[in-house]
Amino acid sequence: MKYKDLIEKMTLEEKASLMSGKDFWQTQDIKRLGINNMFLADGPHGIRKQAAAADHLGLNASIPATCFPTAATVANSWNVELGEQMGEYLGEEAVAQGVHVLLGPGINMKRNPLAGRNFEYFSEDPFLAGKLAAGMIKGIQSHGISACVKHFAVNNQEERRMAIDTIVDERTLREIYLTAFEIAIKEGKTKTVMSAYNMLNGTYTNENIHLMRDILRNEWKYDGVVVTDWGGSNDRVAGLVAGNELEMPTTAGETNEEIIEAIKTGKIKEEVLDENVDRLLDLIFTTDKALKESQKEINQEKHHRMAQTVAEESIVLLKNEEQILPIKKGTKVAIIGDFAKEARYQGAGSSIVNPTKLDSTLDGIKECEFVSIGFEPGFDRYGKKSQKKIDQACALAKNADVVLLYIGLDEVTEAEGLDRQSMEIPENQIELLTALQKVNPNIVAILSSGAAVEMPWIGKVKGLVHGYLSGQAGAKAILRVLSGDVNPSGKLAESYPIHYEDTPSCYQFPGKEVSVEYREGPYIGYRYYDTANVAVLFPFGFGLSYTTFEYADIQVAKEGVTFTLTNTGGRAGSEVTQLYVGCKSTNIFRPKKELKGFTKVFLLPGETKTVTIPFDDKTFRYFNIKTNSWEIEAADYELMIGASIADIRLKDVIAIEGTGAPLPYDQNELPSYYSGKANHVSQEEFEQLLGRKVPESKWDRTKALGYNDTIAQCQYAKSGFARFIFKTINFSHWFLKKIGKRSTANLIMMSIYHMPFRGVARMTGGVINMPMLDGILMIMNGQFMKGLRHLLKERKKKVKREKLKTTMVQATKEM
Incomplete structure (x- = not known):
């Protein structure tokens, strides 16, 4: 550990305190040991540092900052260097505003065009998203502060986002939903990762050992910090074991006590806490040093x-x-x-x-x-x-x-x-x-x-x-x-289907109750449209110019593909050249072609340039579920250079030696995936791909409501009072929309309707704690008076503890 000597000077209580926020945006400090707090701020395309009342929904105004184009826009540039330059500007503004960790970029895949946060994400393609994110991260972190790549992982719908269980097979998880994160972490070297709200195959992401330990820490060798999304902690101790250092926002010390209790009772070893503290201290000290050394005024016009x-x-x-x-x-x-x-x-x-x-x-x-x-x-x-x-x-x-x-x-x-x-x-x-x-x-x-x-x-x-x-x-x-x-x-950077019904995930989006099943597997976006021969309005990679370009003279070597590009029109312009790869073997199902490289080239009228797009470790790989590792199939691979996925200008073939791994699938059991027509996969076939039964996707309406049930589920609660609350919320939403107050109506859905009950405690900064929440749940489950008495009793205890704590702090100051 880097900070072993410092950690040994800390009390158990001090170490636990660092694992949760001090308030809505700041981490805890320990002044006696020279440990300052950090400030985290939203900022995928501009700094959102709130000077007054803090919130996570963009309700209260923030300090003015340059509003750059959103990620969905920047992705259309296909320009990694431009993304890095934009990141440098973002980092400069973050430093000027005293921000240690800038919460962005977001790199979740655009699985479905209706996903409410698509404007904040780059692409439907993990290679493109990963490369652009890596560039932006490098730019932000060039100022010594930290970017925070998010939301790790498979966070692809907003409805019930804090409770939904995402069911996805391992190969699709690795190839589609984790590859962008892998590139961002390995190439961008992000110092911070934000865990997602949702569950992944039955376990909340910030507690998911396979995701957080096996892949992130062990396979990718990530040694930075993981922070929860705001209010995204479910079981704090389980999150700590998985390596989720920082919980945000504050819970007023409640979860610190859970960590202390777990160590005292032997549930976890103190070394687990020390490991998390060590990584967090490194982030605190390195970013704090950067802020002290380089705060300055911003040239707003230059940034504009x-x-x-x-x-x-x-x-x-x-x-x-x-x-x-x-x-x-x-x-x-x-x-x-x-x-x-x-x-x-x-x-x-x-x-x-x-x-x-x-x-x-x-x-x-x-x-x-x-x-x-x-x-x-x-x-x-x-x-x-x-x-x-x-x-x-x-x-x-x-x-x-x-x-x-x-x-x-x-x-x-x-x-x-x-x-x-x-x-x-x-x-x-x-x-x-x-x-x-x-x-x-x-x-x-x-x-x-x-x-x-x-x-x-x-x-x-x-x-x-x-x-x-x-x-x-x-x-x-x-x-x-x-x-x-x-x-x-x-x-x-995304396909435009003619009709929504053409979208491969349209029958499985969004998950409405317990889970959402990714039955289409790897066939999202162009991977589906191109493979299943479904016509689109505009294909992935498409865009017109005021000039024309000619591609010629393809040459293939072990290191990559080389060709010439000529501007044959009358204006200077830039062309995004794209490398797609398709495996000619049919032993393992795959999309017909996948993006594996790109570069943007500027040419004057009549000018010709030689362009090289290199191969890398992701060009020919696939994830083999039998070996649980990345493999290469021995086969001929078609290399296609195009102006879009549907406009291929040059082709060649290369023979690639394989790793000799066993074939992972039986073709007869997965006909939809081998044909690519994976838009309407049966449950039985999806279970063959998944390798297990899918969990029940509907709520159990006979069970009492618990911490991870949402307020929307009050519709079937035992308590008439709870059902009345549900109807009141529903009516309020309908009425506000009817009278044109759509923003307020949306707020009800965002911050109330789909909120799990635990979020009531996690998002209120300790105003309501978990014992008080137990009383609320009793009320919702039909024990009104018992629940009310419990709620009031626990509130009284909480107030008493806070008064005692305040008295002790004052006494310490006077000594």
């Missing part, structure tokens, strides 16, 4: 320009019929859409940033060479219909050469804690588009959303620019693409 640069590289041109873009000088344009006036530039929830400034489309248009003839909102951003707004927009559009229509998803549709209900954009926006097309067919839609949407309306626009959620400088970045000042180079 960086946010604009990232946005410009991440914007995706999806349609350009009749070369309507770029818009020519002197063209008369009508600006229509509420998002043009008030940009939709970031997600909602714990990642929400208070921007230092915010560019406006209506202001920025004045700098363009095309001519604005006016603005009309056209629609209400929250879905309310208005024929008057449509009529006014159409009247303006009649007089324009081109209509710039700003549409997308609003802030309360994409938010932490909630999954989307459909892939559609609001109906009032589509009605507006339909009306506009009748008076002016020259429409360019500018789309703002953090995830894939259905586009049955795409035939009604000639141009489509997707800005995703492009941060505080996004409005100007989009205008520069529209005008041609910037040649778009973004490519989609």
Whole structure:
């Protein structure tokens, strides 16, 4: 241990105290030993450090910081170096605000397009997500502080996220859901990892020995700190044994006592605690040293320009019929859409940033060479219909050469804690588009959303620019693409299905009660669409440019693939070249092709460059469930260089020697997986893949409610009082939505409806402790008076202990 001498000077109580927060955002300190507290802050795309009242849902304003594009946006740049540069800027701002640990990036897979937090994640592909995350982590940590990669792992839905049990087979877990974390940890060398809320195959992630010890610590050799998601600790002692050092936020010492008791009774050895303390001390001392040495003022304008640069590289041109873009000088344009006036530039929830400034489309248009003839909102951003707004927009559009229509998803549709209900954009926006097309067919839609949407309306626009959620400088970045000042180079980091029902996980999302089954196995996103030959609207890796590129002269060596790329158009531009690999053997089921490398290349008109995409340890591997290790199958592998998964320009084949591992599967037992048509797998076949029976997915409505049951489950509680509470919550949610208070309605679902009862204690900073919670559960389970007496009795005990503790502290100070 690094800090053995210091740890020996600590009392058991002091060591235990370090394992939990001091308050909502800070860790505990031990002043007598020179151990300072750390400050942790949300910040996947900007620092969210709250100066006053703290919360985890983005309710209270934070100190102004640069709002960079979200991860879903940055992923479309396919530029690792740009991600690292953005990380450097994030790290600089974190240091300036006194933040030791920046809680990001988030790298969970986009298993389903409705997952409410997709805007905060990079991609449906683990290789792309991992590489971008590693770059961002390096940038953040270049300032000596810590990034915190999250949420480890398989956290792919928001509904019931604190209680849901994710059922996934080992191979899919390793190849799809852990590979991005492996890259981020091994290559990015993140100092902190955040455990997820959910269970994984029956055990909460922060207690899961297989995940936390076998894989994270032993296999990946990770020696950093693991912190719980806020309120995500279930059994504190079990988490400690698994190597989850830090529980956040504070529980006012309650879980410290659990650790002390476990050591005194011999349940765990004190060495287990010492091991956790040692790793946490290393994080405290190294990040504290960085803050002391390099706090400084931020050049806000410089950081704003960086946010604009990232946005410009991440914007995706999806349609350009009749070369309507770029818009020519002197063209008369009508600006229509509420998002043009008030940009939709970031997600909602714990990642929400208070921007230092915010560019406006209506202001920025004045700098363009095309001519604005006016603005009309056209629609209400929250879905309310208005024929008057449509009529006014159409009247303006009649007089324009081109209509710039700003549409997308609003802030309360994409938010932490909630999954989307459909892939559609609001109906009032589509009605507006339909009306506009009748008076002016020259429409360019500018789309703002953090995830894939259905586009049955795409035939009604000639141009489509997707800005995703492009941060505080996004409005100007989009205008520069529209005008041609910037040649778009973004490519989609996720597939766009034609219909939601085409999505492989649509029948198994979200898990509504006890569990969610990942029956599609490794066939998520393009791995499914490409293998099962399902048509998509826009394929993974797709994006248009104002110039053209020619690929030629593929050469394959042991180290990688080399080819030439030529800009055959009239404008300078960048092309994202992508390496896909497909195994020609059919002995082991696999997707038809998988992304195994990429690079972004800038070329002047007529310029040719030689491009090399190297192989690495992940190029040919698969996870073998019989050997419980990564193996390589001896086979011929097709190497494909493309402009997208569906636009392969060059091919070659290489023979690869294998590791000689036994075949892991019987083809006859897994027909859906061998065909790739894994969108509707039976329970029996999924159990063959899983290697065991799946657990019961429905609540046992005969059992009493316990710590890990949610407040939503009061609907079947024995207590009439509990059922009344459930009905009141349900009615409140319905009523608030009805009167247009959607944000408040969402808050009920996020912070109450799906909250496990233990969360009442874990998220209240010790205001309600577990013994008091026992009383609440008695009430919910039909023992109203007994539960009320227990609740009041335990509250009285708690108040008495707190008074005694305060008296002792004061006495110590006076000595």
